[in-house]
Amino acid sequence: MTNSIADIEKADVILVTGSNTTENHPVLAQSIKRAVLHGGTQLILVDPRKVPLARYASLHLRPKLGTDVAWLNAMARVVLRESLQDTKFVAKRTEGVDELAAFLERYEPEAMERITGIPAGVLTQAARLYARANRASIFYAMGITQHQQGTDNVRAVANLAMLCGHLGKPGTGVNPLRGQNNVQGACDMGALPAFLPGYQRVDSAEVRAKFSGAWGRDISAARGLTIGEMIEAAGAGKLRALLVFGENPVVTEPDSDGTARALDALEMLVVQDLFLTETAQMAHFVLPGRSFAEKDGTFTSTERRVQKLRRAVEAPGEAWADGESVCRLSALLGYPMIYEPAEAMREIAELTPSYAGIDHARLEKGGIQWPCPQAGHPGTPILHTDGFTRGKGAFACVEYKPPAEKTGKRYPLLLTTGRTRYAYHAGSMTVRTALAAMQRQGCLEMNPADAELLALADGDLVRVESQRGALTTRLCLSARSPQGVVFMSFHFPEERVNRLISPAFDPQSGIPEYKVTAVKVALAGGEASA
Amino acid sequence: MVSLRVNGKSLSAKGASTILESARKAGIDIPTLCYHPALPPGGACRICLVEEESTGRLLTACNTRVEGGMSILTDTQRISTARQRMLELIFARHPVDCTICEAANTCRLRLYAARYGVSGGELPRRGELLPITDANSLIHRDYSKCIGCGICVRACGEVQGAAAVEFIGSGPRYRPAATFDHPLDASECELCGLCVSLCPVGALMEKPSIHHGLETRRVDTVCPYCGCGCDLELRVAGERIIGARAEAPAAWNGVSLCAKGRYGLGFVNHPDRLGKPLERTAEGWQERSWDWALEAIAERLRRILDESGPSAVGILASAKSTNEENYLMQKFARAALGTNNVDHCARL
Numbered sequence A: 001m002t003n004s005i006a007d008i009e010k011a012d013v014i015l016v017t018g019s020n021t022t023e024n025h026p027v028l029a030q031s032i033k034r035a036v037l038h039g040g041t042q043l044i045l046v047d048p049r050k051v052p053l054a055r056y057a058s059l060h061l062r063p064k065l066g067t068d069v070a071w072l073n074a075m076a077r078v079v080l081r082e083s084l085q086d087t088k089f090v091a092k093r094t095e096g097v098d099e100l101a102a103f104l105e106r107y108e109p110e111a112m113e114r115i116t117g118i119p120a121g122v123l124t125q126a127a128r129l130y131a132r133a134n135r136a137s138i139f140y141a142m143g144i145t146q147h148q149q150g151t152d153n154v155r156a157v158a159n160l161a162m163l164c165g166h167l168g169k170p171g172t173g174v175n176p177l178r179g180q181n182n183v184q185g186a187c188d189m190g191a192l193p194a195f196l197p198g199y200q201r202v203d204s205a206e207v208r209a210k211f212s213g214a215w216g217r218d219i220s221a222a223r224g225l226t227i228g229e230m231i232e233a234a235g236a237g238k239l240r241a242l243l244v245f246g247e248n249p250v251v252t253e254p255d256s257d258g259t260a261r262a263l264d265a266l267e268m269l270v271v272q273d274l275f276l277t278e279t280a281q282m283a284h285f286v287l288p289g290r291s292f293a294e295k296d297g298t299f300t301s302t303e304r305r306v307q308k309l310r311r312a313v314e315a316p317g318e319a320w321a322d323g324e325s326v327c328r329l330s331a332l333l334g335y336p337m338i339y340e341p342a343e344a345m346r347e348i349a350e351l352t353p354s355y356a357g358i359d360h361a362r363l364e365k366g367g368i369q370w371p372c373p374q375a376g377h378p379g380t381p382i383l384h385t386d387g388f389t390r391g392k393g394a395f396a397c398v399e400y401k402p403p404a405e406k407t408g409k410r411y412p413l414l415l416t417t418g419r420t421r422y423a424y425h426a427g428s429m430t431v432r433t434a435l436a437a438m439q440r441q442g443c444l445e446m447n448p449a450d451a452e453l454l455a456l457a458d459g460d461l462v463r464v465e466s467q468r469g470a471l472t473t474r475l476c477l478s479a480r481s482p483q484g485v486v487f488m489s490f491h492f493p494e495e496r497v498n499r500l501i502s503p504a505f506d507p508q509s510g511i512p513e514y515k516v517t518a519v520k521v522a523l524a525g526g527e528a529s530a
Numbered sequence B: 001m002v003s004l005r006v007n008g009k010s011l012s013a014k015g016a017s018t019i020l021e022s023a024r025k026a027g028i029d030i031p032t033l034c035y036h037p038a039l040p041p042g043g044a045c046r047i048c049l050v051e052e053e054s055t056g057r058l059l060t061a062c063n064t065r066v067e068g069g070m071s072i073l074t075d076t077q078r079i080s081t082a083r084q085r086m087l088e089l090i091f092a093r094h095p096v097d098c099t100i101c102e103a104a105n106t107c108r109l110r111l112y113a114a115r116y117g118v119s120g121g122e123l124p125r126r127g128e129l130l131p132i133t134d135a136n137s138l139i140h141r142d143y144s145k146c147i148g149c150g151i152c153v154r155a156c157g158e159v160q161g162a163a164a165v166e167f168i169g170s171g172p173r174y175r176p177a178a179t180f181d182h183p184l185d186a187s188e189c190e191l192c193g194l195c196v197s198l199c200p201v202g203a204l205m206e207k208p209s210i211h212h213g214l215e216t217r218r219v220d221t222v223c224p225y226c227g228c229g230c231d232l233e234l235r236v237a238g239e240r241i242i243g244a245r246a247e248a249p250a251a252w253n254g255v256s257l258c259a260k261g262r263y264g265l266g267f268v269n270h271p272d273r274l275g276k277p278l279e280r281t282a283e284g285w286q287e288r289s290w291d292w293a294l295e296a297i298a299e300r301l302r303r304i305l306d307e308s309g310p311s312a313v314g315i316l317a318s319a320k321s322t323n324e325e326n327y328l329m330q331k332f333a334r335a336a337l338g339t340n341n342v343d344h345c346a347r348l
């Protein structure tokens, strides 16, 4: 997030898109709801589904799945057409506005209406509301990034915010919401194939020299493989060993069956986890891991807040922290490392400019938001207050491309996936808690009108089929999903909804298109077909 | 700033503050049932009555603002008697089963009953006890114990922003309920559990925590679920986590958590947890020692590195591991193995 959770309530207008915030980031959603209920903030919700936040929205735009660039560009077009941009901000802080303006002429809301399904009038109203606000913020989550055009979507979001000058001030910003508790931290720490800690590029000789100096080993200049590429390489016999810490790719990666086949081809799969997950069951070695309550260290939240984790209980049996096993293994391979979290943080601070002022002792008094460039620096609640990292913010002309998947005769419905309130991610944690009783099974959410056409009823056992696979689940009827769209969560390993999902990647981010898959739905075991 | 006297002691207080706030700041306790610092005052229970010395007026401390020159008494005989009467009235329609009530140790009603010498049987019972409404598998509702303080209603509307509960009924049947008295699961309730954590008595309880023993310590840490990164205090009994609260003074999330953070921690002590390294063999899983397992893994890694070079190995780090662990994992990949094949499921 460019801004902080604490300043959400300072916004006059909040635009939320591709995020079922009340269910996936509930405590942050509180601030949005309070802003609307008690602060007079207007909420613009852009989501095909009628997610619970719709109850708080002044405007709810329901685009067709995978048409985000189209509506985002159309909003930017309205801003320019009606001269609602923040001319001062644009002149001082950005570049490329003329090219953008020329490019956007093709994105009239009237013309986009056919693609997005959003009435031009409503879209225009939303654009005006956002642009004219004194302070307006944008929040988005996987509904924006989990598309083949995910990176483009993010650029189109940034265009809109920069045009209107809604950056660098309280109550504004472009705020991606991170799904898992330490996704932000894992990225910050360089658990990425092209970046060392602090987003320092592996392909820069200078950066490599700095790290080789500190680590006493040469760093390879070749960009590594992303998770999807590793799975592909495993399938092709090029990747021979994979060490997995606390992840469950068989359930969470697209095309589950293909992922399982690829992992099966590995000569060695090692998994460290709390439970014998679906992926662990395929491993040659399984190592018992420690939960968050059994170790010390830090997590970094979606608002860049580095916070102290404290050990609360003894770990079961001989469970070790992932960091412990990595260090011991490293020593066996001739590169000794010691697992001592506070010491590791000192090393991180030395090598990572945005963490330079952070140490465990400081965090005892509360979290700190990076960048924290030196000891004693209070942290940075709002980014880009006087400039962007690379000087001027560049507008990007991003062209709308239809999603890879289209409905047709065979697969007439679009499936989108996400989380629900009581379950989390691959479900290995939540199914083992009191939450499990709230929702034992997943279900396929369908609009009653679609169900009527297919002669299906609430609670029916249905077969959901895509080009890649099929699964059986219960049907639950709900007006949340618009006609033509069905929804399923990915928490329930038995269902492995990802076996249906297209492995089409965003070529720039490597993020699979979890949000759009063409499917058909029919009564399980029955003859009826969609 | 205004100056006033409380129990003869001179204080200065911000003009906008209440008698309660300024007294508590000065270390003078005034009992409260319907007040919570995270909420606007309710003024419903009147246990916080204090006396204005000059006029003899009884004022509710939680919602009366300080005035310059005020002189307030918090502990006169008259006030004690008034508080006693109020507690007796509450107990006339509240079961006196503190010995088996899960809230007993934290219940403020019981605390004040003991302080003011109220045993519960002083007045004849008024009306029948309300039945227990078992809301769902997470929340236990026993409205016979509800004192009508309204904290849950205010918390839901003002803090959680869900406004899922309101008061219904009248007289002895006056109690909170979800809109139209629908079951909680069918209402706007998001099961964040805030009402439960703030209820001053045993009317609302966290079901997963019931009968798990007494809290022996609290540990301030970070929620393991979403990227909000809520500060949570684990309630621990022995080596078991029995619940979670958001009560740490430095918590950015105030008193709020969601259903996952509050009720989703049972996995930590779950019997399915792995406790030993395992190797998959033709005969199934075999338990191994750490030394044995790590040496076996290292040996295979060495062979693969020798034969195919570092690009044939990869690491999946984790969005659930700490920063320090992720740092060490990528350092291991890059410095020890010599590959940039390191990634995590950030894209989910």
Ligand code: SF4
Pocket (backbone or CB within 6 Å): B145, B146, B147, B148, B149, B150, B151, B152, B153, B176, B195, B198, B199, B200, B201, B203, B204
């Ligand atoms: S249920 Fe608890 S919090 Fe709600 S009104 Fe009754 S006593 Fe107060």
Ligand code: SF4
Pocket (backbone or CB within 6 Å): A024, A025, A026, A027, A028, B223, B224, B225, B226, B227, B228, B229, B230, B256, B257, B258, B259, B260, B261, B262
């Ligand atoms: S308590 Fe809920 S909102 Fe807060 S971090 Fe945990 S899962 Fe996220």
Ligand code: FES
Pocket (backbone or CB within 6 Å): B031, B032, B033, B034, B035, B042, B043, B044, B045, B046, B047, B048, B049, B060, B061, B062, B063
């Ligand atoms: S605490 Fe003041 S009226 Fe209840």
